[in-house]
Amino acid sequence: MVEEGRKYVFDFDSTLTRVEALDVLAEMTLRNKANKDEVLKEIQDITNLGIDGDISFTESLERRIKLLNAHKDDLEGLVSELKQKISKSIEENKEFFQEYADDIYVISCGFKEFIDPIVAAYDIPSERVYANTFKFDEDGNIVGFDETNVLSSHNGKIECLKTLNLDGEVQVIGDGYSDYVMREAGIADKFFAYTENVHREKATENADFITPNLNEFLFVNDLPRKVSYPKNRIKILLLENVHPDAFENLSEDGFSVELVKHSIPEEELVERIKGVHVLGIRSKTQVTEKVLEAADKLLAVGAFCIGTTQIALEAAKKKGVVVFNAPYSNTRSVVELAIGQIIMLKRSIFARSSEIHRGQWFKTALNSQEVRGKNLGIVGYGNIGKQLSVLAEAIGMRVYYYDVADQLALGNAIKCSSLEDLLSVSDVVTLHIDDNKANKNFIGEREINQMRDGAILINLARGFVVDIPALANALKSGKLGGAAVDVYPEEPRANGEFTTELQGLENVILTPHIGGSTEEAQRDIADFVPNKIMDYINSGNTVDAVNFPNIRLPKQNKAHRFLHIHKNVPGVMAKINEVLAKYEMNITGQYLSTDPEVGYVISDLDKEYNKEVIKALKSVEHTIKFRVLY
Numbered sequence: 001m002v003e004e005g006r007k008y009v010f011d012f013d014s015t016l017t018r019v020e021a022l023d024v025l026a027e028m029t030l031r032n033k034a035n036k037d038e039v040l041k042e043i044q045d046i047t048n049l050g051i052d053g054d055i056s057f058t059e060s061l062e063r064r065i066k067l068l069n070a071h072k073d074d075l076e077g078l079v080s081e082l083k084q085k086i087s088k089s090i091e092e093n094k095e096f097f098q099e100y101a102d103d104i105y106v107i108s109c110g111f112k113e114f115i116d117p118i119v120a121a122y123d124i125p126s127e128r129v130y131a132n133t134f135k136f137d138e139d140g141n142i143v144g145f146d147e148t149n150v151l152s153s154h155n156g157k158i159e160c161l162k163t164l165n166l167d168g169e170v171q172v173i174g175d176g177y178s179d180y181v182m183r184e185a186g187i188a189d190k191f192f193a194y195t196e197n198v199h200r201e202k203a204t205e206n207a208d209f210i211t212p213n214l215n216e217f218l219f220v221n222d223l224p225r226k227v228s229y230p231k232n233r234i235k236i237l238l239l240e241n242v243h244p245d246a247f248e249n250l251s252e253d254g255f256s257v258e259l260v261k262h263s264i265p266e267e268e269l270v271e272r273i274k275g276v277h278v279l280g281i282r283s284k285t286q287v288t289e290k291v292l293e294a295a296d297k298l299l300a301v302g303a304f305c306i307g308t309t310q311i312a313l314e315a316a317k318k319k320g321v322v323v324f325n326a327p328y329s330n331t332r333s334v335v336e337l338a339i340g341q342i343i344m345l346k347r348s349i350f351a352r353s354s355e356i357h358r359g360q361w362f363k364t365a366l367n368s369q370e371v372r373g374k375n376l377g378i379v380g381y382g383n384i385g386k387q388l389s390v391l392a393e394a395i396g397m398r399v400y401y402y403d404v405a406d407q408l409a410l411g412n413a414i415k416c417s418s419l420e421d422l423l424s425v426s427d428v429v430t431l432h433i434d435d436n437k438a439n440k441n442f443i444g445e446r447e448i449n450q451m452r453d454g455a456i457l458i459n460l461a462r463g464f465v466v467d468i469p470a471l472a473n474a475l476k477s478g479k480l481g482g483a484a485v486d487v488y489p490e491e492p493r494a495n496g497e498f499t500t501e502l503q504g505l506e507n508v509i510l511t512p513h514i515g516g517s518t519e520e521a522q523r524d525i526a527d528f529v530p531n532k533i534m535d536y537i538n539s540g541n542t543v544d545a546v547n548f549p550n551i552r553l554p555k556q557n558k559a560h561r562f563l564h565i566h567k568n569v570p571g572v573m574a575k576i577n578e579v580l581a582k583y584e585m586n587i588t589g590q591y592l593s594t595d596p597e598v599g600y601v602i603s604d605l606d607k608e609y610n611k612e613v614i615k616a617l618k619s620v621e622h623t624i625k626f627r628v629l630y
């Protein structure tokens with residue numbers, strides 16, 4: 001409950017606005033001056049010294065005003081500029097300022113001449129704005145400030161607040177040490193260090209609360225706010241060195257994101273997952289049932305790759321955890337690598353290169369052939385297989401493919417009705433089947449024997465798909481003429497030592513699971529997956545989810561949205577609607593998607609309702625997860 005008579009004292013610069021107003025004024029007045037950058041830097045340094053209390057505030061103000069060289073006429077431009085620079089979460093929560101107008105004060109060491117017109121739009125009248133005022137000469141030049149105003153002196157905010165003699169709890173919200181001192185002096189009850197725009201150690205280390213935006217402040221105080229749950233409270237853990245753009249994208253949207261360079265083993269993840277709302281992984285991290293069991297807050301898992309068998313998808317679904325992946329972003333990278341490997345292997349380039357590295361010159365056409373006119377057998381004609389088909393044809397290869405699903409041939413590719421047919425006709429066999437565990441040892445001794453003598457095998461799919469000892473034997477015996485292997489049955493969690501039976505064999509290219517590791521692919525994934533995650537967290541969309549009923553929701557328009565995930569058993573929907581009817585909810589839209597195990601129903605509602613309905617919906621039998629979004 002909001003305490004009766006509580007007062008909210010806001011700082012202005014870098015709190016209500018994203019900037020320091022005098023810095024903006026300086027930008028304007030110095031625009032055409034040759035020494036602009038130097039002077040600006042000097043002004044900013046002086047501002048910071050003053051804010052952190054390292055020089056007296058009066059001194060900071062005097063020095064800056066002298067350097068500013070501003071005129072009365074500049075103030076209009078400054079106000080228009082500042083109107084564009086209101087802090088994002090302040091702007092979002094205009095309603096709070098309007099609703100609590102009588103309890104909100106601004107105490108600032110800035111100037112009323114620009115603060116008043118800005119905060120008026122937030123229903124804060126001039127009489128509740130305490131700030132300095134400029135002194136002008138007869139030509140309108142700003143030459144100083146009213147020195148009798150307490151706010152022009154060191155720790156003037158303390159004096160100002162003291163004089164106001166406010167009753168009720170006084171909460172101060174600001175970014176600087178000069179805001180904190182009101183709390184230190186015992187005149188304010190709580191100090192919230194506001195870090196949406198700047199993070200000042202001196203303020204945060206002393207704060208009662210650190211508030212990264214106004215939503216958090218309003219949430220902590222149980223005040224009306226624009227969003228149901230502040231995004232900074234949503235913790236995202238990104239493992240396996242995903243591209244930094246993912247961090248940027250998610251942090252920019254306001255989430256609290258932690259980046260870890262490597263994968264984490266199950267036992268450790270069981271601990272780390274607690275309190276995490278979104279987990280981001282690549283192919284190494286095993287999200288097992290045990291991990292999911294320990295995940296008390298988990299809403300979604302983002303696989304920053306194609307494969308998702310490292311995740312217990314069914315168990316995740318049963319817990320209401322939605323899984324997304326990036327099915328297309330790295331496919332081109334894999335295809336280009338496959339093409340490169342085919343050419344390198346057909347020409348025995350790695351053997352020739354190693355010789356020169358060892359100091360030997362061996363010019364020969366032995367075991368060196370063009371790829372033009374050769375038969376390429378693609379096993380798994382999905383997103384990667386199909387693209388490879390097109391590029392391989394473009395360089396003159398004859399393409400054969402085999403797929404368990406009915407896939408349409410692209411270009412002149414020829415469909416094989418069995419794996420054996422494909423193996424027997426191909427000079428190069430390349431594997432692009434999916435990571436289904438049923439594909440274990442898909443290529444073993446028997447299949448290798450069905451291949452042409454001297455043929456080449458490429459595996460860029462999954463390590464367990466090929467029986468490695470059988471492959472090693474075939475390479476040693478000369479049955480196969482070469483191989484390229486990017487994936488292994490056991491791969492290390494982090495970079496370091498690695499051994500495989502294939503090491504040291506002639507004409508074998510070994511790479512550390514980097515088929516999809518290009519800057520382009522990783523950047524694209526870092527855009528694609530976070531967008532899916534944000535779309536789910538922010539609005540409930542599950543389009544392209546791997547393990548969950550897919551639903552594309554319309555934009556939420558001034559409505560509250562109830563997201564209800566439940567076991568798909570008869571009668572649950574009826575119960576949900578019974579509750580909604582009992583509480584006389586005005587439903588503006590309802591959407592349902594189910595699969596045999598879970599149901600996902602979204603109800604958009606008029607925002608005025610009895611909040612008891614939330615408790616009632618959470619206790620509907622078979623409920624897995626429930627969230628309110630606004």
Ligand SMILES: NC(=O)C1=CN([C@@H]2O[C@H](COP(=O)(O)OP(=O)(O)OC[C@H]3O[C@@H](n4cnc5c(N)ncnc54)[C@H](O)[C@@H]3O)[C@@H](O)[C@H]2O)C=CC1
Binds near residue numbers: 307383404
């Ligand atoms: N090395 C790397 O860095 C990367 C590896 N990959 C892996 O590449 C593989 C292929 O990826 P996409 O083309 O995107 O997958 P996809 O799902 O689009 O295509 C896979 C195709 O394989 C077929 N298939 C599955 N099992 C089969 C079998 N036993 N016999 C014949 N066909 C079978 C499916 O019907 C499907 O058409 C995946 O395993 C993926 O994890 C993907 C990206 C990067």
Ligand SMILES: O=C(O)CCC(=O)C(=O)O
Binds near residue numbers: 282284304330513516
């Ligand atoms: O780059 C990665 O971490 C994994 C790539 C991969 O194998 C996939 O996308 O399935």
